[in-house]
Amino acid sequence: EESLQRMEEKPVDLLGYARDLVNDLLTHQQQDRCGVEMMVEYEHLVSKNKKKVVSHQLLNLYLKYEQEKEQRTIVTGITAPFMNACPCAQRWAMQEFNQQVQGEKEIIAFAPLQSHTNGGKATLNVYEAIDFCILYQILDSSFPLRRELLSGYDEHLFVKKTHQQAMFCEDNIRSLLYNVVKELQSKVQDTTLIEINVEVNESVHVHNLYGYLKESLGSMEKIITI
Numbered sequence: 344e345e346s347l348q349r350m351e352e353k354p355v356d357l358l359g360y361a362r363d364l365v366n367d368l369l370t371h372q373q374q375d376r377c378g379v380e381m382m383v384e385y386e387h388l389v390s391k392n393k394k395k396v397v398s399h400q401l402l403n404l405y406l407k408y409e410q411e412k413e414q415r416t417i418v419t420g421i422t423a424p425f426m427n428a429c430p431c432a433q434r435w436a437m438q439e440f441n442q443q444v445q446g447e448k449e450i451i452a453f454a455p456l457q458s459h460t461n462g463g464k465a466t467l468n469v470y471e472a473i474d475f476c477i478l479y480q481i482l483d484s485s486f487p488l489r490r491e492l493l494s495g496y497d498e499h500l501f502v503k504k505t506h507q508q509a510m511f512c513e514d515n516i517r518s519l520l521y522n523v524v525k526e527l528q529s530k531v532q533d534t535t536l537i538e539i540n541v542e543v544n545e546s547v548h549v550h551n552l553y554g555y556l557k558e559s560l561g562s563m564e565k566i567i568t569i
Contacts, residue, residue, distance in 0.1 A: 361408035378409035401549045435499030459547040470536035481526050485519040512543045512552040524567045533561030
């Protein structure tokens with residue numbers, strides 16, 4: 344702790360900071376071996392956007408500095424979130440598009456839609472005893488639920504369906520709200536509390552988005568038209 348306090352006036356140079364901290368510890372604790380491991384959150388500004396608007400990249404920097412007598416070991420590293428579009432369904436989309444446009448003069452309606460794919464998590468709580476199968480059906484009707492063991496054409500159809508009903512986080516809430524009212528208005532009391540929580544991984548951005556709603560079923564019925 345005393346060594347850290349002595350480092351407070353040091354310039355913020357990670358390697359120099361780690362080296363000086365190790366030397367301080369070796370000197371004041373009279374040791375032959377010491378190591379410092381640092382993990383730093385760093386906000387990197389970039390202007391490589393076409394419109395020259397400055398963007399922020401959130402990076403994690405890593406530095407490990409160890410010294411034993413005259414032997415030094417230094418490890419430097421960086422972790423950066425990246426965007427990836429899986430091409431597994433592209434060939435199916437290309438084949439389908441080719442079949443659809445044969446003989447068509449107006450092809451724009453058949454053009455594949457481009458969007459970045461987001462993972463999401465939705466939670467639906469009903470403050471009353473109700474069958475889990477009903478809750479699952481509400482979620483399944485609101486947006487495409489991810490599933491395992493998809494390959495080939497089935498994966499293409501899942502991707503296509505997802506992009507055809509592209510939604511923002513607030514649209515996820517609206518879709519879920521609509522199906523809650525549709526399915527539960529004849530099954531629970533108007534005074535029953537309904538809690539909806541949606542989290543979306545923005546993928547192209549570093550941050551996540553959240554949507555939350557907690558109201559009685561009766562209040563929800565007033566703002567949704569079935």
